[in-house]
Amino acid sequence: MKNLFLLAVLCLLATVLYAQNPASPGASTSGRFTLQGRAVDTASAPLPSSTIMLLNPKDSSLVNFGRADEKGAFTFKNLKAGNYILKISFVGFLPYNQVIKPTGEAVIDLGALKLKPITKELLEVVVRTAKAPLTIKGDTIEYNASSFKVPPGSTVEDLLRKLPGVQVDQDGNIRAQGQEVKKVTVDGKSFFGSDPKLATKNLQAEAITKVQVYNDKTEQAKLTGVDDGKKEKTVNLELKEEFKKGGFGKITAAAGPASNNLPARTEVKGNYNKFDSKQQFSVIGLGNNTNQQGLSFNDYQDFRGSNSFNWNDNADFGFSSGGRFIYFGGDDDESLGIPVDGRAGRGFSNNAAGGANYNYDTKKTKVSANYYYSQTRLGLDAIRNRQNFLETGSFRTDETSNQVNFNANHRLSFRFEKAIDSLNTIIFIHSSRLNNGNSSLRTTQELNRVGQALPSGGNAPDTLSTRNQTQNLNDLQQFGSANTLLYRLKFKKKGRSFAASATYQINKNDADRRLDANNQFFEATNVNDQIRVIRQNQGTNSLRNEYKASLLYVEPFAKKYFWESFYNFSLRYDEVDYDVLNRGDAGQIISRNDSLSRYYKNNYLFNRLGSSVRYSFKGLNISAGLAGQQFTIDGEYASDQTSPVFNRINRTFTTVIPNVSLNYDMKNNKYLYSGYDVNVRIPSSRDLQPIINNTNPLFINEGNPDLLPELQHNINAGFSYFNPGSFTNFFGNLYGTYYVNQIVYNQTVDPQTLITRTKPGNITGGRNIGSYLSFGFPLKKTKATLNLNSQLNFGKNLTIIDQIENQTYNENVNVGARLDLTPTEWFTFYGNANVGVSNTRYSINSGQNQTIVNNNFGGDMNIKLPHDVYINSSLNYRVFKNDRFGFDQRIPILNTSIYHILGKAKKAEIRLSAVDLLNRNVNVTQYAGQNYTQNESVRTLARYFLLSFSYNMRGVKANMRRNGY
Template sequence: MVKTIASITFFFLFLTFNVAYSQDIEIKGAVYTEDGIALNGSILQIINQQDSIIHTFGRTDKEGKFSFLAPVDTGQFFLIAIYPKHTDVFIPFHVDDTFSGRDFGTIELPLNSVFLEEVVITAKGLMSVNGDTLEYNIGALKFEPNARIEDIINDLPGMQITRGGQIYSHGQIIERVLVDGEPFFGNDPTLVTKNIRADMVDKIQVYDDISENEKITGIVDSDRRKTIDVKLKEDKKSGMFGSAEGGYLNNYYNNVVMLNTFRGNRKIFGYGALSNTGKLGVGYKNMVANGSALGNQFDSSTGKFLGEGTPKVYSGGLSYSNIWNRKKLNTSVSISGMNVEGTKDIYELIDPDVNPLSNTRNTDFQRKSHNQSFRINYENEVASKIYLDLQVNHSKQTGFIYQDSYLKRIADNVVAVHSNQVNNSNGDDFTTSLNANWSKELSKKGRRISIGISPELKSSKMDNQIILETNNLGEENADHLEIAKQKLDYKINSNLVYSEPVFNGSLINSFENKNHSVSNAVNTTSNNLAYEDRFSGDHRYSYIENKLKSIYRRSIDKFSGEIGTAISFDRSLLKDIDTQISLKNDFIFFQPLVNLRYNISSTHRLEFRYSKNNIAPTLLQVQPITYSDDFINMYSGNKYLEPESVSKFYFNYYNFKLNKLRALNSEFEFNVKNNAVGYNINTLSEGNLISPVNIKKNIYSYTFHTTYGKEISKKKDYLWLPLDMKKELSYSYINSIENRIISTFIDLRPSFAFIKRGGIRFGLAAGPSYERIKYSENTDFNYEGFGIKGTGNVDIDLPLKFQLKQNFNYLYKPKYTFSNTSLNQLLWDASLTKLFGKNDNFTLELSVNDLLNKNTGLQRVYGNTGFTESRYSTIKRYFLLTIKFDINKMKG
């Protein structure tokens, strides 16, 4: 097999160095007014007529001239010339195998004869569709002087933005937000929506953008991301703008500052946030992107902290970006940190039919973390394309946990084990990663080669001191443990991709090598020798994947598709360093792929996808060391664990009617897992030992999501009807006894967005949720019930530039047999604001969080091994007095 792989690699390298290089095929011309005046800075775009995907764009120079490379693919295209207050010009042209470039000569842009000033634009005039790009003409709308992009989105028909910054377009989730086609400090949409001023925006475009991999390699694939592109006005790209706010009252504080400077394509952006209110408005999604575990504790729909306890959070960053001569540079540095403390009570039931057990845990905790991140991204696209992306992250963590646990036998109401555990931990993580890629168009149109390498290195250290007192059926023990963990995680991925035009389509052949190696040493010292043996070990785990892949892609009229397969030769190796005993496994996987799409029109389509992939076990799953975070519920890996196989079937139907402002989006996904990883609980006398196992039966899940949206009045009021359904079959094991679990979830939440009238704007989204859990063995866990979820907002303009804003969040969960508790919770937030200043650039705000003081931390999990209910401390009612200042030094 090694010889075969080496031969194939040599073949690809031979192609790399022996295929003749192409001459750049150029498109050029000049843009003038009808009076013959050169239009400096005019935007030129080339888009595909079939799918409206932007292939390239550029600007004219001082003489109105432009030139850039022609599209790689064959087909029908538009050259679009755009300049403020002039009519856009579309010029169609065709690219085939004989295309050798084109000089468009002089392109004249007529001056618009009518301009709309301070008038209300109806939805039909506000929106337009070009291919599959939905465009909102923002430049003609009028907003408050200090309005932001989030205020724009709330007024656009079919658009919706949650308080946490998640954006929806006609029921579809927006995955990426760009500014003038470029990322804005990572992928945190709140840094765009809460920062950029409404009066700077000319247009907002919504479209399916190409994947990040296609942008890097230049080789077409079928992955698309729903994207918003905020186009700024040409005369608003020079100067400085930002905002600052400071809030404090009764030991609660929330402070945010953002500052931007623009000079053409050169942008500098900085922000900082300091808060203990749980409402970190910006930056938390970048925490996740930078490898921190902080960001995922914030809710995307509300922006609130949903984790356990009360947080103190800080976050800040500085970004610089520039574009020149077909080169792009993006750099950023950021810091973030969190200090969380609180209490948590857990009630858990484990298999009441086979061996009835209950586990009650009362916990006090404190966690601190500090994260630093640096990133530099560089692109150079001249004769060939070079892409470099370097990221460096450093994180430190400290933690304190006091836990009082009881493991009780339900049948005789006897406490089997009682433990008091105190954990003090210190951790230090360092990660560096590089993504480097070179690609080039070769002698024949559509023939392209790409070579990439992506190394990543992560080192982790963790020291843990544990004081443990246990009482096991009258036998008392006191133990002290010191645990030192040192982990080195190394990955290096490389790929070679070659695209060749074949039969009016493209044949893409690739070779990928993924090498993942982890070494983990755990050294435990204790007065209990049994603990030293159980909690110590030194292992190295390697997983190597060599994949050969071939895909054929073609478009015929309204139909496009790709079909292909991959064969993957995988090897896993687990080595015990102390005993020098190794366990090696070899696998061969076939991974077919089918993607089909039928475009009935540019806004009406059907799509089907099928893929089969394999997921390798992690070191945590295979390393046979017991982990000691909880001595009643201990965890140990399974060295015999094998990869699981996942087959996915996906269907999508999308239909959008601009003239009726109606959208229907339906998605259905069916997943089948073979050899899936599940868990087995062994109920021992000293506690429970949890280990992963391969499930030898197929498990499956169905997911259905549909959204219907429609304008319901001439005022642009909008209705959404979202329906979510999921059904899943899985298995778990307790003392090796199989337990089948079938779960069903249904959520219906109609949503109404009412545009402001008479100084009042409000919205409402509420509906029922249904849950059903059915177990084959522990049938006492079976559950069926209805709950209610709802959100709402009311904004009222008052005299003297006062404004009252209110947000409501309602949640009802019924009682459960074992916990006999329900949740009936209404959260009511309100704020009163007053505008000051010549341009209303000062705002004074008095706000209250959880006016009724009803916030309760509650989480229920109907898991594979039983039922768990957690109640934890969280942020309740507080008042805040905030002053905000809007900075605007933009030219124009």
């Protein structure tokens, strides 16, 4: 199969080379020539870094591009004989245009080409020229969307794939100029919150007139007016005027026959948008049983209890970075959370989702609100094989599980910003979520002792030690809400500013679980210990309230120096009631299990005061600061709230936090950064409670009231470079973390039953070091681009296994390449290859050292045929290998579709799709942990066919005056 894939790629490359053989339009000779000249103003002064473009005279498509040097000179070498339009642009000057016709000479020197400055008189003259496919203004690149052709009905994601310097991977993640895009806006406004994919996957490419890629300032830099040197890569989509005058959208319906003893496949999705200069309104929706989950990343995070929506416009001030100033570990597990799997393509799922987004934006008032609902019913049939390594041997766990989850998520957010005057701004932010779900999980686990090596050679046979059969039935309801009031004051003195914020958060979790487990211990010597049966009802009621406040003051004390000080306060109240009731054989409640039940109340008080000095001048930003923080936990716990005696936990942790950063925005689109900081991870309330949790009877955990906070010493450095003339980009970074008092889960394995008991503890010495490099460049401008990347990671993880320190060393190497071919309007190809190798070494049992290989090869091709017929095909070939355990899984996934654009207006599309044409789809993962290795296979939706119809709703047509520029 791998050879077939490589053969297919070679055939495609041959097609591309053949497609590029014909001469450019208007060619009169078969020779090649060099074109050169100089861009100057009317006084013959050079215009350095002018944008120089060669365009096709037929459709103004981009043929070549570059930038002038410091003297305004430019050169295009090895041009095919043919006619071109030369276009030169420079800020503040009218674009220069000239038709270039080959003369037969090897070098055509145009000499000095004068650009006229823009004046009031010249603005009154209509200048008709070819549209520029792209314009470069400093670190901003603006693409003219009409110059990059995509099939009718394409999304913004399809358009972005065509743009030089922009890459979109198979999951829809965007990289521009070698860096990850953090934010996508529409006409400068947010679109359904902060998820870039919601805009790129739902908006139509034909609605976009311009795509702007630039480095945006951080929220705190906008707040203070002081540039902190940190940048966020942002894409802004500018809508066409006619799409602002009326609504536009797209609706798709699809159906396919039943196959493989599975029901028929159906799918419906749509979106509608109505935008103008002040307002944006959008609705989206979907429903399907084709594993296209409506569970967004934010919904998934919210459901897991991570409160990802509570970032609150960087209301938690500190060290010019924003974000949460304190974090806890693992508290969400108190809710008996349903084991949600947010990854698409696993198991079988029925999905529905829908939402509405509204933005109102004027100079003084900005309002943004959105509501999003999603539900997923997911079935997972999984097979897992895990091997745990001990000092004296190892044991293997073979597991089969059947799981059905239902999750329903409501998410609401609202943001109001009011500029009281030019100096005062007030912001109110509300976010809330309401989740409910249920699940049924049935598992069978067999624990086998791995046979030891025999003196005569070979190994003794494995012996079955323990068998466990468990059924978990869960019901869960969650509610969370966060409300923040933020006040910003900019003083008349430049650089002086003040900000204050107040936040209230509430999280409520109610969950019920029915646990039935049957455990057989074949090696037990006591008959009474050979079978253990657990029948329990487990219920949790959890309430969490938190009050937060922050202050920030920035004072310039010299022309280039700023003093930044901040204060953070947090007061959090937790109350958790966890009841475990024992059931009899007939299902009746016979007793309360006081050894597993727990009730606790915790009060968390946090104070942090910090200050830093910043130097900022001509792109160079250096900051050094120090903060002192104190965290106090005052709690009580018992087996029940009616207990006459409560145990107390009263701990105070004081830590000094340093922070150093350097950001240097150099000339010629070069950027350098480095920094050092310390993160503090506070033990979770669950980890501090010395109470047993037997959710998995073979894997029991218990808390530790003596835990200390974990300190993470982080260092990072990076460099990026982008050449807007050649679209060559380079990005590289180095990072490292050293752990002090790292919270790890130490293990003790019962030698007879193989039951594993874990208890958190502190250990120092773990580390993680890594780097990421990417390099992209055009093989042929506007036609072919190659991107190379590599990632290295070296980790040392420490864990106590049976009172012996185990050191696990991981060495991960990933190398990847991506080839984007867009030689003509009728053909595109995007190919990628990623090779990953992970070496894992164990100190307690070096005989189990192993190498894991995870490779992925893929390609996506689109061909336009006559009469508006298109063929799209994609191949994804995955390889999973682990020679140590004889694991070798190779999975080719081939998807193909043929579609036809209907009607003169090209508003409709009919498509026939075949998904997993080879019927090979299965979800496989493999992983090596601190003292174990595991691989998992999940039965997943395989080959099916769909016939779909799509209709594009378009805005009111308007006769727009076409300005030449």
